[in-house]
Amino acid sequence: MSKLQDHIQNTLDQSHPHSDEYHQAVMEVFDDVASVYRKEPAYRRWNIAERMLEPDRIVRFRVCWDDDKGNIQVNRGWRVQFNNVLGAYKGGIRFDPSVNESVLKFLGFEQCFKNALTGLPMGGGKGGADFDPKGRSEREIMRFCQAYMQELYRHIGPNVDVPAGDINVGPREIGFLYGHYVKLTNRWEGVLTGKSPGFGGSCGRTEATGYGVVYFLKNMLKAHDQSVEGQRVLISGAGTVALYAAEKCIQEGAKVLTVSDSGGTRVFREGMTAKELASIRTLKLEKHGALADASCGTWHPGKTPWVSAKGAIALPCATQNEVDGNAMKRLIKNNLVALCEGANMPLTQEAHDQLIEANLLYGPGKAANAGGVAVSGLERSQNASLQSWSMDKVDTMLSGIMADIHDRCIAHVKRRNGIYPYSKGANIYAFKKLAEAMMAYGVK
Structure with a gap:
């Protein structure tokens, strides 16, 4: 590790002990921005690193x-x-x-x-x-x-x-x-987002994170002369994000092979149909039942999607650290093309490092699953202006925002063996934006 990274790790050990998830998230960012940090003396002068580590x-x-x-x-x-x-x-x-x-x-x-x-x-x-x-x-x-x-x-x-x-x-x-x-x-004010459209919520907010993952995936594949259509997709989870990601994949012509919950994975060898998705949604979102009770596909108890089927696209949409090193080895061996994170930090550090080393397309969660908070931002705008926008308008704006996020992820990086390093690009762009604002504010 560099001197900066050593300093960050020591600071975390002293100020935030017993916070493994937090350490992992911070070190992933500073691994990517270390070279940028070293080149800008103002970052050190304003002590941006330590200030960024401490919550307000x-x-x-x-x-x-x-x-x-x-x-x-x-x-x-x-x-x-x-x-x-x-x-x-x-x-x-x-x-x-x-x-x-x-x-x-x-x-x-x-x-x-x-x-x-x-x-x-x-x-x-x-x-x-x-x-x-x-x-x-x-x-x-x-x-x-x-x-x-x-x-x-x-x-x-x-x-x-x-x-x-x-x-x-x-x-x-x-x-x-x-x-x-x-x-x-x-x-009555816009203090919470995710409300029902009947009392100030935004159309499309429920779908936003799942749809946004696929919109980011489309842009990432397009930038590398590929398409979502016809791709075999592995999805983990069976909650809102996973099921709406599955819905958008099906609409885009992809074959969704899996969804999962804590009990195991349901596999659709020829791809899930819209009718089968609807039955899963009814079971999971309306009845809160177990995926094992579904009547479609085949059930693999105790198994994850990564060992239950082979797909070119992986969309982990369940929870943090759900994809470990062994799972990543299997995905890479099975000719993984791209991975987009629908959950926050779903890769363990070992899995993350393997994916980066393999030089495959990787949409990090801070970019790929930003659709939910983006539409939350649009909900705030609607509340402030006392307006309500249609689903079509919100979805069009979401698609545009995800395209902009994609472009920001590659604004400060170059291709490595033909592949854009999206994780590094996302971290550098966001870090510079935050750091510039922090310096503009002075000591805050």
Whole structure:
């Protein structure tokens, strides 16, 4: 490692111990920007590296709520407001037992770079709670959302921090959260995105992240004289991002071979049909059932998509660190052409390094899955102007934003053996944009 990278790692070890996910995210960025950092004395003079590592603030609070049996439950809630030099903090809320401060710091850090790439005026933040909604009734989820907002409302606002949904926080949960915010503040304002279009939400927000992944993939393949049409695609996950990525792939003429959940992978050897996708969506999104219960395709219990089928395109859309070194070796051996991240940091460090070394097309999450936050930004614009845009208009704008993100990823890098290094390009572009704003602000 370089002197800068050693310094960054030492700083992380001292200031952010026991934060493995956060360390991984930070070191991936500074591995890519080290040469740029060394060439610009102003970055060192303004100590951009250390300033960029520290969130503006981390709010941690207790969330107490009553379950259906009258028992008082206690969870932990957070909001990491990472950096607002480019705009009000913007980032999702995640409810999952895996949520902890390290995960939220990594997500908030990544969000700063992702939002910078969109070109929209948004800073980076992230929040959530270690609440597990699985097996909970709708009333219990409502009471938890209200208890979470009981503290969160003090720290957010349309020009301060504008949260959105994330894992296990969809339109229903956003509705519960927003309803309680309005009750607490007596203000109807664009403080949350991901709302229903019926009360201030944007058409296309639910589809945005999944669609955006495929729009980025299209631009990446086009830049290398290839097409999505006819490609065999492996998708992990069976949530909103995965299923809308599958939908857009099918619309573009690709063959979707897999979707998955924690129980295993469902394989479609000749490609999933639109009818089969609809049945999976009903099962997973409406009934919250297990993918094992589906009646289409073949079920591979305990298996991941990466070992269940062979495809030229991989779209990991489940969660962080889901693709390890062994899985990446198998993907490369099976003639992988391109990988686009629908989830945040789905590759382990070993898998990431193997993919970079193989010099294959790689759309990093901070670029490829920015569609969700991009449409959240468009929702803010609609709220501020008291307008509601059509699905066609939002989708056209999303496609354009993803094309712009693609172009920004290659603005500061050259091809390596015929392939653009998208991950490095995304990190350099976003880092320079953030650093320039930080220096312009002075010591903040």
